[in-house]
Amino acid sequence: MREREEAALLPVEEEEDEEEAEEDESSEYETDSEEETTGMAMVKPVFVPKSERDTIAERERLAEEERAFEEKVKRKMEERKVETKHMLVEEIKKDEQIQKNLEMEAEIADVDTDDEMNEAEEYETWKVREIGRIKRDREDREAMLKEKEEIERVRNMTEEERREWERKNPKPAPPPKQKWRFMQKYFHKGAFFQDEGDNVFKRDFSAPTGEDKMDKSILPKVMQVKHFGRSGRTKWTHLVNEDTTDWDNP
Structure with a gap:
């Protein structure tokens, strides 16, 4: 009889042990979850108005506008390249036309029109x-x-x-140089056509001409200047008169 009562009590004790184990596990889970939640930093919620919300549609619209702007810039660059190429072609054609006109004029000028020449x-x-x-x-x-x-x-x-x-063969003496008059004007004979046989190129260019034929040394001192009586005359006469070299004190 006693054995039968002990056998009936054994299942009840096992059930109680299982319930206690389940309670322990649930309490441990709750403790872990509470520890995890307490360790996390809570962020304060901020209200964002609808007009300021960055939605997917808004991002797509901005991306589309950016793509459209890039396409517009690229199209303008292509149009500018084409325009520059057209301008270059026009300039080349213009230069070729000018060169062709010059060649035609040269050919016309080279035509022998002296039909009556013997x-x-x-x-x-x-x-x-x-x-x-x-x-x-x-x-x-x-x-x-x-x-x-x-x-x-x-x-x-x-x-x-x-x-x-x-x-027996002395060197030919150079032609005597004519003495220049007082304040005579200088004329350069030039550097061209000196080998011509015409007498005009063999003249003495140091000879006085015009008013230089007059002896200006007999004029008064005030008149011994260039362009006397003119507004543009200078007070300088010649280098000998303006020379300030002191030969006694070298």
Whole structure:
């Protein structure tokens, strides 16, 4: 009888043990969850108005506007490139047209319009000029060779022979220079056409002309200036008069 009562009490004790184990597990879970929640930082909720909310539609709209702006800039750059290319082509065409016009004008200028010219007579005059040129070149070559031979011969002479040769062949004296008048104006003879045979190129350009033919040294001191009586005249006369060099105190 007693054994039967003990057997009946065993299941009740096991159930009580299981309930206590479940209560312990639930209490441990609650404790862990409470510890986790207490360790987290709580963020204060902030109210954002609807007009200021960054929604997906707003972000897509801004992205679309940015893409449209980039496309617009790219399209403008392409249009500018095409416009620049057209301008360059137009400039090249314009330069080619100008060059073509110049070539046409040159061809027109080269056209021989002297229909009345006598070709036989022109040929004879050309032949005379060509013969004169050939003769002049030959004479120049002969004179140059003769001069070289003479120089070589003089170099091989002794001192006595050279003095004798210089006595027999004196150097030509330069033409005497004319003395300039007081305050005479200077004229440069020029550097061109000096080899021409015309007498006008062989004149003495130091000779006085115009008012320089008058002796200005006999004029009063006040009149011995350039452009006397004019508003643009200077007080300077010539370098000799304005020279301040003290030759006694070098």
